Amino acid sequence: MFPGANTDRDAAEYVVVGAPLDVSTTFQPGTRFGPDRIRTFAEPFDDFDRRSGQSFTDLDVHDHGDVHAWDDAEEYLEYVSGLLSDVRREGAVPLVLGGEHTVSLAGVTAVEPDVFVTLDAHLDLRTEYAGNELSHATVTHHALETADRAVILGARAGSEAEWQRAAEPDVTVVAPEAVGDWEPAFDDEAVYLSVDIDGADPGFAPGTGTMEPFGLTPREMRDVVRRVAPYATGFDVVEVNDRDDGQAPSLAAKLLRTFVYEHADRR
Amino acid sequence: MFPGANTDRDAAEYVVVGAPLDVSTTFQPGTRFGPDRIRTFAEPFDDFDRRSGQSFTDLDVHDHGDVHAWDDAEEYLEYVSGLLSDVRREGAVPLVLGGEHTVSLAGVTAVEPDVFVTLDAHLDLRTEYAGNELSHATVTHHALETADRAVILGARAGSEAEWQRAAEPDVTVVAPEAVGDWEPAFDDEAVYLSVDIDGADPGFAPGTGTMEPFGLTPREMRDVVRRVAPYATGFDVVEVNDRDDGQAPSLAAKLLRTFVYEHADRR
C-alpha cells in the first residue's frame, strides 16, 4: 500500500493504481519494479504538508494495488483503462504508478483530457519504435489521439521527425532551461499530468530506463506539478526502475504526494 | 569480442553470436545485457586448457557480435535462425549467447538436432505463458517440434501440465540430485546443447531472471557439458542478466569455453 493511502475504495477521492508494464523499455529494464520501489521510498515521508496545512491521510487516498502486467501491451492498457474509467466514474482521481510510459495511455483514455501535460526528457512523439506502435516512445503521439494538445516540459531528445511533429500547433515544447519560468494557461480545459521521471537530470533520478543528461532539478519538477495539479483530473509518474539507490523512486513518490496535496487544496 | 575469438568468419570452426533478447523475461529482466556480461567476465580466463592441451585461440572461434534484439520475438528468431543456418552451412558450430531462453529456438531451427539437451531449473514445456506462445517458458516445447526428443537436466520446477508432458517418452528429466551420475546415450543422434544458467543453484548464478534454489553445482554443469559436447552441433548459454557481481556470467563464459575445448578435442 502506498503509505497513507488507507481510505476505502468507495470513500476515495484519489485512487493509486500500480501498472508495472515493462515490455518496450528500450535500454535498462526494470519498470516492473517501479510501483513497489515508489511505495517503499514513500515510507519515510511525513504525513503533514506544511504548505497546504493538510495531512495525506486525511485526503482520502485509496491504493488499489498493482494490475499485474502481461506481455500484450494493447490488451493490458485496455484493461487498466477500464479500471481507471471506473475510478473516474466514481468521482475519484486516478494516480498511476508506472511501469513504462506507455501506461499513461490507459490514464488518458479513461480521463479524456483536453490537454496532455508531461514532464519528460523525450518528445515521445514517434508513431512507432522498432516496429512497435505501442512503445513508450509513442505515448505523446497516442495521447494526442484523445487530447487536443500536448505540453512537453523538459524535453531535450527526439528524432528529427518528432521535432517536426512537435513544431505543429497542437504541441508545446518547453526546453529544460525554460521550465522554471513556465506558467500554465488552461482555459476550462481538462488536463492530464504525466511525469516521466527521466525528465529529471540523471543525477537526481538514475533509476530509469533511458537517462538523458542536462535535465530538470527536483524543485523545477515540483513547481510544474504544483502549477498543473489544480487543473488536472488524472496523474501518473512513470519510468522508475530498481537500478539506483532510491533517488528516482523517492522523487517519484514525493511528486505524487505534491500532486495530491496541491490538488486537494484547490479543489 | 569474446576473448580469444579472433578468427575470421570464413576460417571459423565456431561462431559466437550474441542474441540479447529480453522480451518475455518473467521476473527479473536484464538478459539484454547477457552477451556483454559473458564476454566481459571471460576476460580473465587463461587461453590454455590443461585437460585437453589446447589453446582457445587455436580453436578457430569467430565472434559475430550481437544481433540487436527488437520487440517481435518471432521475427527476431527467424532472423537469428537464418544467420545460424549460414553458420552451419559453412561447417561451423554456432555458440549462442543469450538473451532469454527463447533464443535457443533459433539455434534449434538452424541445427535441426535429433535431441535437444538442456540444463535448466525449469521444464520449459509450456505451450504458452501468460498468453505468449513464444515465452522463454515454452522453449523445450517448441524445440520438440524440431527434435525427436529432449533431455532436461537439473529440472526442479514446472506446472502440473508440464510434468505430465514430461512423462511422455520423448522427454527425459534428470533431477538435480541425479545429474552427477547421468551419462548420455546418443546413437548417431545429432544433439543441440542449451545451458539455461538458472540450472545452477542461485548461490552460483544469482544473475538470472528466475532463480530456483536447490540447483546444480558448477562442476555438475561442467561435467554435463563435457559429456554432451562431443555429440553436439550447436550450443547456447542463456538467461544471464546483469543483476549480480559476476557469478552468473563468469560461469556461463566458462561453460562455453568448456564446450569448445571438449568439442574440438573430440572432433
Added chain:
Amino acid sequence: MFPGANTDRDAAEYVVVGAPLDVSTTFQPGTRFGPDRIRTFAEPFDDFDRRSGQSFTDLDVHDHGDVHAWDDAEEYLEYVSGLLSDVRREGAVPLVLGGEHTVSLAGVTAVEPDVFVTLDAHLDLRTEYAGNELSHATVTHHALETADRAVILGARAGSEAEWQRAAEPDVTVVAPEAVGDWEPAFDDEAVYLSVDIDGADPGFAPGTGTMEPFGLTPREMRDVVRRVAPYATGFDVVEVNDRDDGQAPSLAAKLLRTFVYEHADRR
C-alpha cells in the same frame, strides 16, 4: 502478498505474518526489509510441487501482511504473539517472515511447542547481548523458557558460555557436517521450526546480518525442513535482509514453500 497466499483469513490453514523487527541486529542491519524481499523473490516460483503433487494456491494460505515494527522489542513481540495465538486458535499454522531472529519468540509463545527446532549458524543461547535481554542472540535461550528442549542444526558459532549451556541435556546441537544425516525423533512432541537463514553458507545467503562461513547447503536445509514439517505447528524464516542480489530471500521463500507443501501433504 506472498505469491499464492490468496485464501481469506477465515478459510486459511496457514497464515503468513511479516514481522520486520530490526532493532538488535548486530552487524549488518536491514531485516526490516526481509518480509518484502522474501515475498518479491517468491514471485517466479511455480505453483505446482511435483514431489507432493500439490499446488500452493490450493493449500489455503493467507497473508496477513506485516506487523509494522517499532523500537520496543518486548511490546512488539507481545503484540505479534497475540496475533499468532489467534491464528493458532483458529486452527491455522503461523508462518512468520522475519525480521531479526527475536521474532521467533512471538511464534514460540503462541504455539507453545515441546521442541524448538532451529536451523542456525549460531547457538543463540545467550542470556543477554550487549546488555539487551531480547537480542536476536538470545532467542534459543528464551525459546527454552517455553519449550522443553531445543535442537540446533548447523550451529558453528557461540560464546564459551553458550557452548556450555548447549551441553546440557535439553539442547541438541547438530554440527553443519552432520546435518545431512540427521533424522528427527519426536514422540508426540509439538514442534516449532525456525529457520535462521544464516544457517546457510554465506555463498548461498549473503543477505543476512551475521554471515558465518562453513555453513549448510540449500539442499541440506530443505531436507531438514521436509523432515520436521510433518511434526510442526509453527514455522518462521528470519534474518533475511536486503543486502544481496536475491540469494537469501529466494532461499527463504523456497524453504517456506517447502514447509507448506510437506506439512500439507502429511496433515
Added chain:
Amino acid sequence: MFPGANTDRDAAEYVVVGAPLDVSTTFQPGTRFGPDRIRTFAEPFDDFDRRSGQSFTDLDVHDHGDVHAWDDAEEYLEYVSGLLSDVRREGAVPLVLGGEHTVSLAGVTAVEPDVFVTLDAHLDLRTEYAGNELSHATVTHHALETADRAVILGARAGSEAEWQRAAEPDVTVVAPEAVGDWEPAFDDEAVYLSVDIDGADPGFAPGTGTMEPFGLTPREMRDVVRRVAPYATGFDVVEVNDRDDGQAPSLAAKLLRTFVYEHADRR
C-alpha cells in the same frame, strides 16, 4: 583514522569521534557504518585548502576512533557525552561522525551551546517517535533543553505539532529556498553546528536513512558551514549510511574539512 588527523590527543585542537549509533533509524538503516564510510571517502582529498591557505595536517586534528555503539541509546549518549566533555575541557573542539542524529545530543550536552544550528531536511522537534523519546526525530527538541534557541536550515518536513513548535520564538526555520541568503546573527552566543546529511537533496546524498527531495545543494551546505564555523565550539555530521556509491560520505567528509579549515582560520 580520518585522513590527516594525525595529531596526538594531548596536542589536538580538534578531536574526531566516531559515534556509529544505529538504533532508531526509521527507514533505511546503516548509520553504524557512517564513520567508516566518511573516513574512507575522505581519502582522496588534498591536504591543502586554497581558500584559507592552510593544510589539514597542520591544524592539529586527532582521531579518537569510534565509540562502539550498543542498544541502549541513553547510556550510550551519556558515555559519549562524557568523552566529548573531556575533549572540551582539554580545549579542543569535538567533531562527531554519526551515527544517527541522536548522537548530536552527546555533543550538545558536552558543549552546552547557546544556539543549536542544524542543517536538516526535518525539524526533529518531536517529543517522541513511535514511543521512543530518544529517536533521531527528537534531537532538536532535546537540544533545546540545553540551548536557548535553535536554527534549522533546509527543513522541509515535520509533523503538524513540530511545525507548531517551530513557530515559537526559540526556533528559527530557514526553508531550503532561503538557505542561500541566510546570514548568521550570533551575539556572543556559543554555537553547536550539526549537519544532518539529509539536508542535501537525495541526488547529492542518497546514502541516508530518510531521503527527502527538494533539498539543498552541496555548495549551499558548504556556505552555511563556512558562515557558522567561526562561532562554533562543537560540530557533527550525521545520518550517513553505506547505501550509496559514496555521494553522502564524500559530502560529509568534505563538510567536516570545510568546518575545520574555516574554524581554524578564524580562531
Added chain:
Amino acid sequence: MFPGANTDRDAAEYVVVGAPLDVSTTFQPGTRFGPDRIRTFAEPFDDFDRRSGQSFTDLDVHDHGDVHAWDDAEEYLEYVSGLLSDVRREGAVPLVLGGEHTVSLAGVTAVEPDVFVTLDAHLDLRTEYAGNELSHATVTHHALETADRAVILGARAGSEAEWQRAAEPDVTVVAPEAVGDWEPAFDDEAVYLSVDIDGADPGFAPGTGTMEPFGLTPREMRDVVRRVAPYATGFDVVEVNDRDDGQAPSLAAKLLRTFVYEHADRR
C-alpha cells in the same frame, strides 16, 4: 562500438579510441571499465541533435575500439600517441575515452595544441605523485610540456605547490562558481579539450576515482564543451569507472556527443 560511430576508418572525420588505462588511480580504481561503460550508456541517446539539426550517424565517426592497457604507462602512452597521430595525419579528430586522466597525454602529444583546456576538479599540476611521474595527477603539468598554456575549469583541489604553479601566467584557473560565465578567448590557437568527469559534482558523476564535492553541474560542463569545441582538434573524456548506477558514463557519453555535434556544426 560507440553507438552511431559506424563510419569506416578511412572515411572518418572523428575517431573514437578507448584507452582503458588504470594504473595510477589514487582512490577508487575501475577506469579500465570506463570506455565500455561510456559506450553502453550512450545506447539510449537519439541520433538527432535538435540544436544543430544534425544526426550523429551522418557525422562520420569511426570507433577504433580499445587499445588494451598494460602496466607500463609510458610505453602505453607512446603507443596510443602513435595511433592518435595517425588519426590526425588522416585529417580526423581523435576522441579518446579514458581510462585515467594520464591518457590525455597521448592525445596532447598527437595533437600538439597551443592550449590545453580541461574540465577537472583537480589542478593535476604535480610533477610526480607518490613517486610516479606519470600519475593522473600530473597530466596538466605534462600537457604544458607541449602546449603553451592551460585553462583549468572547475578546479577546486590541489596541493600548495600546484596552486603556486597555477598562479604562473601560462595557467588559467576558473573556479567552479565562475565556470558558468567563462568565455573562451583563443586567437588562432590550436586547442585540445580534456574532460575529467570529476569536474562534475559527485551527485552527477559518482563513478569516478576521486570524487570532489562542490563541483559543476552537467549543463555547465556542456556549455564549456560547446564553447571550446569549435576551436578544438582533439578531445577526450576520462576518469569514468564502473562504480555508480550510470550517472558518470551517461554524462561522459553525452559530453562526447555534444563535442562532435558542435565541432561538426562549426567546421
Added chain:
Amino acid sequence: MFPGANTDRDAAEYVVVGAPLDVSTTFQPGTRFGPDRIRTFAEPFDDFDRRSGQSFTDLDVHDHGDVHAWDDAEEYLEYVSGLLSDVRREGAVPLVLGGEHTVSLAGVTAVEPDVFVTLDAHLDLRTEYAGNELSHATVTHHALETADRAVILGARAGSEAEWQRAAEPDVTVVAPEAVGDWEPAFDDEAVYLSVDIDGADPGFAPGTGTMEPFGLTPREMRDVVRRVAPYATGFDVVEVNDRDDGQAPSLAAKLLRTFVYEHADRR
C-alpha cells in the same frame, strides 16, 4: 583493527599487517580495499572457538594496521618485507591481509620458508605478465626463489608454460577435486601458507580480481588451513576486493581466524 587483535605489538604472538597493493590486478581492481573489507566482515564472529576451546582475544594478536601502498611494487614489497622480518625477529607470526597476491613475496622473503603452500585457482608460475615481472601472476614463481618447493592447492588455470613448469619436481599441484583428500607431508620443513581467495568457487568469493569457476568450497579451504597451520610460520590471505556483498571478505576473515586458532592450539 582486526576484531580481537587487541594485544600490544611487543606482547604479540601474531601480527596482522594490511598490504593493500593493487597495481597489477589483471581484471577487476579493488584489492586496495581488501584489508578494510576483511576487518569489517570479521566483526560478527564470536571470540570463542569451540573446536580448540580458545578465545581469539587470548591468542595475543596485534594489528599493525595497513602499510599504505604506492605504485612501485618492488619498493613496496621491500618495505613490507622489512616490517615482516621485524615481526619474525620478535618471534611473532605475520598474518598479511592483501592486497594483490604479489604481497605474499614480502611474507616469503621475511619468513624464508622451505615450502610455499598456496590455495589458488591459478598456478602463478609466470616469469612475467604483460611485461611485468612483479605481477600477481608470478608470485609462486618468485616464491620458489626462496622456498625449495611449492604446493598449489585447487589450481585449475595457467598458461602452457606454467603447467610445464608445474610438472617439475619442486612443484606439487593438487587439482580442486583432490583437495579434499590432500594430506600434508612436511619433514621439518618451514612452511608459509598463502590463501588466494580465488581458490574458492566464485559463488563463495565473487569479490576477487579474476574469478575462476569450478573451485573449492569454503570447508575444503578451511580443512587445508587447519592441516597446514601447525607447520606454518607465516600466513596471508589475498586478492579480496570490494566488489561483492561480503562473501569473499567474510571467508577470508574466517580463514585467518581458523589459521590462528589451529596454529595456537598446536604450538
